[in-house]
Amino acid sequence: MKINPLLFIALMVLLTSFPTPTLSYCKESLYLCIQHMKDIATWRKCCDRLIVAGPCMCKYIKDPVQWKDAYRFMASCGKTVPINQDLRKYFKCG
Numbered sequence: 001m002k003i004n005p006l007l008f009i010a011l012m013v014l015l016t017s018f019p020t021p022t023l024s025y026c027k028e029s030l031y032l033c034i035q036h037m038k039d040i041a042t043w044r045k046c047c048d049r050l051i052v053a054g055p056c057m058c059k060y061i062k063d064p065v066q067w068k069d070a071y072r073f074m075a076s077c078g079k080t081v082p083i084n085q086d087l088r089k090y091f092k093c094g
Helices: 003-016 023-035 040-049 055-062 064-077
Strands: none
Touching (some): 023 064, 055 064
16 A cells, blocks of 8 residues: 555646746747737637636736736637626636
């Protein structure tokens, strides 16, 4: 039964090796996507991955400058944002 503690340790190492994205990572990703809007394949990937409910979206909401850029990018992707709702609740930010 020594396998269980080893599996637990391996699981903890695996889970802690993928931290939440930092503000600089999210900012860099957003600006890279904005720069590559003319490349349709990259733009679609950015629309699918970047503008979703998650840690980066919560960071964009907290920073007014990034939120403005993220909002414009979401509009170019055809995604809508509710105006009358609390955005933190809508995007499930903690």
